[in-house]
Amino acid sequence: MNNKITKIEIQKRKKNRVNVFINEEFSFACSSDLVFMFGLKTGNEFDAESLKKIIEEDNYISCKNYALNVIDRSYKTEKEMHEKLVKKEYNEKVIERVFLFLKEYGFVDDDKYIDLYIGDRIKKNGKIKIKYDLLKKGVDIKLIDKKLNEVSTILEKTAIDILAKKKYESIVKTESNYSKIYTKLKSYLFRAGYNGELVNEILKTILKDKKESEENEEFNDEKNIMDLEKLKVSAEKRYDIIIKRESDETKIYKKLWEYLMRRGFANDQIKKQIREVMGKN
Template identity: 30%
Template sequence: MPIITKISVQQKKNDRYNIFLDEKYAFSVDEDVLIKHQLKKGMEVDEFSLSEIAYQDDIRKAYNTSIQYLSRRMRSEKEVRQYLKEKEVDEIIVQEVVHKLYEYRFLDDKEFAIAYVRTLMNTTDKGSGLIRGELREKGISEQLINAALRELPYEKEFEAAMKLSYKFVQKNKTDSSRIMKQKLEQMLMRKGYSHELIQAVVAESEIDKAEDVEMDALRKHAEKTHRKYSNLINSYEYEQKMKQALYRKGFSIDLIEKIIHEYKDI
């Protein structure tokens, strides 16, 4: 059987050791593996022992890689598995590493989900639907997602949606009430807010404008449309094209007819 004739510390990694068998370099091992197998000079090692040492060292290397990955931020089990797979770590090694990470509490999907919800709640304007989808992508179970989303109460989510609504309304003042409402609903839906919450926000957002304010918004759109069809101003076609264009912008027929009469009276 081969005999260990030399053990030396690696220059760049002082937690790894080079093992020499019969005066020739054979392999390297992590310090923990060295201690676990009590490797020392003069020790005989058979093929089974060498295979077991290599297996344990592969686990240790993958484990250390995972710890470095987790040191940047919390990760879900699925993320760690995907990362190790990208590093071409065998599935049997991945399984051992994941078990070890749970054992030492470096992995905990429940704590990860709660921390994820809290972080997004305090740093983004995402609704619970979007957060739920992101947690699913990270491999979190529905049970853990539901538990984690209790960290985002309805009042907090409603407040975030109202802030978005206020900014949106200020930015889109020239839109008609109907179009503004549609756009606001679509925006909040993309952000992951529920239908019920969106309807509550829209109701509180004072989108329905007074007639004079709506008329001012209409005039801004009508001016551009009128210039486009001004050569038809005294024809039936002019009225139809103006009505069609402005109705698509969300304005009522009554207001559109008023603005058309204003232009025809000029």
């Protein structure tokens, strides 16, 4: 029995595709472009091999259009593109042919992809994270290392400096302790993919003033404690001497106050300490 096209009709929902009927029965659907490419028309007779070629060509056009739509939304690595086409259940023969087209016109190019990816991510990620993310996308490790080695050290240092300062300003809004600020900022920069040497260098620069300020505060606190202890001892000893010769509280207070002022203690501290000493007796 001869295979004869008995009807070709345009699909209602997809005007760029047609349904082909052979011997009064639906046989296959294909792109309308193939109608002209293969000269399909009612009454034509053809063998199984010709039908196979039409179906293969239709699969190729479908696969190519899908790939171009994917790229139109976002650029992909070769591995990512291959996985998407396999997931759509295109066979390997068709995928290989589509890849030849994509590579010929530069629609998939891992070398170009890495350049674009690094250019975008280097502003907020270190080389370690960038390398890890590219490996997950299936890019060859040698190509990744080659491209990352070409990245300027100055560019990476400038990026981490801006990133670290911005994060520091955010952390200090809710945290004042130096150790906690240091830990949070260091963890953040490590998660961003920067190496330990670079992280330690930027932390030393950004937290220098904060560390010195906190150390000064701790020193002053310790000094104040020592001064207060010294004031307490001096006040008690002098008070014991004064009361042996003086019983009037007003005169005792005045003499003790004058003595402690000459010793260089602060007025408000002296008054508080005198009240404590005289209050015990």
